[in-house]
Amino acid sequence: MIDLEQIRQAAARLAPWVRRTPVLTSRTLDERTGAAVFLKCENFQRIGAFKFRGAMNALLTLDDDAKRRGVVTHSSGNHAQALALAGKRLGVPVCIVMPRTAPAVKRQATEGYGAEVVSCEPTLADREATVSRLIAERGYHLVHPYDDWNVIAGQGTAAWELLDEVGPLDVVITPVGGGGLLSGTAITVKGRSPATQVIGAEPEAADDALRSLLSGRIEPSHDPKTIADGLRTSLGQRPFSVIRSHVDTIATASESGILDAMRFLFERMKIVVEPSGSLPLAVLLNGRVPAEGRRIGLILSGGNVDLEPLFAALGSQVASRS
């Protein structure tokens, strides 16, 4: 397992490469919760999500030979674009294995950063076989989306910046999907301030992290029905080992609670946050986390949400007038 020293090194290593994202506050939110709430806006991070931190840290820690050979991963989401952009910045070849059913727009966005996309069948077996084949044939290094210590250390640097900026906190809440962000955050926060609570937030409809903490082993997530598409994954082994030892609890939110939180962020804070990124606010607003008089940090993990319905409606308004 890694410790605070690896996070400290990752923060220094990443400083020239990542965006130091702003921390926003809201008088309305403080009045509603009775807390002092600090929102670390990783939706403003490069590629629109915290994932760039972990991907970049993984590439920066490769030796020169591995950098020349390149890296591979499986993802059709933010990790794919994060690794593609990190590879472009550092001149490291990047190959992304994506199910052939992935939306064309995701494929194009990844290729737009110069990565090669290799299609596989939409099954776990073929995905793993394809990745293994590429590693064997081309000597690639695997950068797993969350089950990788260098990725976890990178994700922990968002909380590192948050604590640097706002000082001591009573609680820090992050979303939990595969567990990379939550485990990196927990190492950072508990390392710097053992009394601070660290809480993971997940949809009620995808509560595998909560069930895993209760049973003591990784409970798989079976195609859960949640709007928070970034949190449908099961926990990785490395993140789970950290979460068991460092995380205080997991809180959940309903689907309508997730949308209410997202709406608050759009309408009142004027920021674009994806459903997964709204989970920490959702568990705060539904009262699952005692808030009165406490200083609470929320990590808003990303802002990559499909805005087509909004722009289709605005486009129709324009068309109906001309």
Add this chain to the structure above:
Amino acid sequence: MIDLEQIRQAAARLAPWVRRTPVLTSRTLDERTGAAVFLKCENFQRIGAFKFRGAMNALLTLDDDAKRRGVVTHSSGNHAQALALAGKRLGVPVCIVMPRTAPAVKRQATEGYGAEVVSCEPTLADREATVSRLIAERGYHLVHPYDDWNVIAGQGTAAWELLDEVGPLDVVITPVGGGGLLSGTAITVKGRSPATQVIGAEPEAADDALRSLLSGRIEPSHDPKTIADGLRTSLGQRPFSVIRSHVDTIATASESGILDAMRFLFERMKIVVEPSGSLPLAVLLNGRVPAEGRRIGLILSGGNVDLEPLFAALGSQVASRS
């Protein structure tokens, strides 16, 4: 006419009351335009628009007797909410005259800040008669949405903060509707840096400011068909006198150009900006303003946009799964 000294005083007077909004930058935007672009985010201002600056400055400059009697204005938009909130903060009674056809949600938002809403017929004649009657009966002071020097001075403080934060600029672009923001900005920018260009941005479909500059008198705006609902107004006399003498030019954007700019702000910058607030970026992206190698400030005036189509679509996704 007011000068830089009034803006300086307004900036000092407003500092404890307004939000010092962030200035964002975007590597993608700089690469696309060849410029260094600075976005002053007044969508993050209280009530979601720059209008709070002017309204607050107008109330802070009233004498004690006028403060006791209260103020009146006509608006169903951002100025109504801005004045209502300013009155609430200072304990000044606020009365808003709104056409009875205004959306219930606007009326409720204004009443939510403690203002009284008086309905009128949706005609200019009845609106003015209603305001005059209230002034005669109750001794109210009128705070016009833009044709008021104290309002104009308040609006100019957004550019004041922008220059303080990023230093000298070659160009500053703001939207132009009634002209309060553009005229206040022009006094600020030309007062501090006479060589800096000041440009107003308006929809092609509502180009009354451009026509007014060309003809030398205020050309009325006749119910123009534009998605930028904040910019449908004709220029006020005081703003026009400043614009004639201080503003370099007016640039226009098409309706689809406005939507493209708004989409860039949502998708790439992850911020919520209303159509009117997207105009400065729209004229920059359509090439109307020479950009290569220049330092360009854009004032994103507000973020109050109807997001119902987006949340309706997300709500349907949730409902279809449960």
